[in-house]
Amino acid sequence: MIRFFLHSCFLIDKLILIDPHDGASIGLPKPETKAPLVLITHDHYDHNAYEIIPHETVKLKEYGEFTFRNYTIKGFRAYHDKEKGRRRGETAIYKIITPNGNSIVHLGDIGHVPENIEEIKNSDVLLLPVGGVITVNAKEATDIVNILRPRIVIPMHYWVKGHYMPLNPLEEFLGIIKDSRKIVELDEKEFDENTLQENTVIIFKV
Numbered sequence: 376m377i378r379f380f381l382h383s384c385f386l387i388d389k390l391i392l393i394d395p396h397d398g399a400s401i402g403l404p405k406p407e408t409k410a411p412l413v414l415i416t417h418d419h420y421d422h423n424a425y426e427i428i429p430h431e432t433v434k435l436k437e438y439g440e441f442t443f444r445n446y447t448i449k450g451f452r453a454y455h456d457k458e459k460g461r462r463r464g465e466t467a468i469y470k471i472i473t474p475n476g477n478s479i480v481h482l483g484d485i486g487h488v489p490e491n492i493e494e495i496k497n498s499d500v501l502l503l504p505v506g507g508v509i510t511v512n513a514k515e516a517t518d519i520v521n522i523l524r525p526r527i528v529i530p531m532h533y534w535v536k537g538h539y540m541p542l543n544p545l546e547e548f549l550g551i552i553k554d555s556r557k558i559v560e561l562d563e564k565e566f567d568e569n570t571l572q573e574n575t576v577i578i579f580k581v
Contacts, residue, residue, distance in 0.1 A: 377500065378565045379579050380406035383422060383531045385481065385502060387471055391446065393481050397424035402539040412443050416483030417455060417466040436467045445474040451494060456486040463509065470495055477568050484510045484532065488519055500568050501525035506533035506542030513548040520552065528576045535581045545578065552576055
């Protein structure tokens with residue numbers, strides 16, 4: 376089960392929380408949750424608010440492979456810009472393989488087309504920044520989808536009403552991707568990845 380807390384924050388199976396924000400500093404609701412494991416892709420204020428989350432373990436930019444309970448997690452180095460991190464630093468890509476074999480890839484605040492493509496290709500679910508400005512933009516995000524070919528895409532890191540960060544809205548990405556992917560809007564901010572569909576973009580009603 377994947378739950379979206381807006382921006383780049385997701386909870387996987389009520390066990391693994393990725394990139395928690397504190398809500399108030401970016402104008403969004405605070406993530407009201409807890410998680411034994413918190414994964415942080417990079418140490419920026421809108422991704423690293425683990426102190427407000429009841430947790431047991433925190434991993435920051437954890438590269439390499441490790442296990443957590445029955446989950447296999449792989450961290451890959453990527454960059455927050457197109458200049459090998461010289462402007463905004465590194466950001467981790469996390470690939471989470473669930474006990475039932477599904478793979479969930481979180482691209483962090485990636486600012487370029489990823490280089491370690493084979494390791495993250497053909498995932499079941501891709502969590503993808505689409506808001507541009509400080510990550511890949513809508514067109515670049517679409518290019519990444521076409522290269523990585525995940526079954527399901529869940530967009531993240533875009534502007535919504537109340538958001539303080541000047542990101543581009545989700546509609547820019549949806550306007551491009553709609554010609555190649557079915558778009559499904561969910562009333563709940565939760566999605567069961569076991570009900571997998573092909574070539575789908577899942578969005579959550581805000």
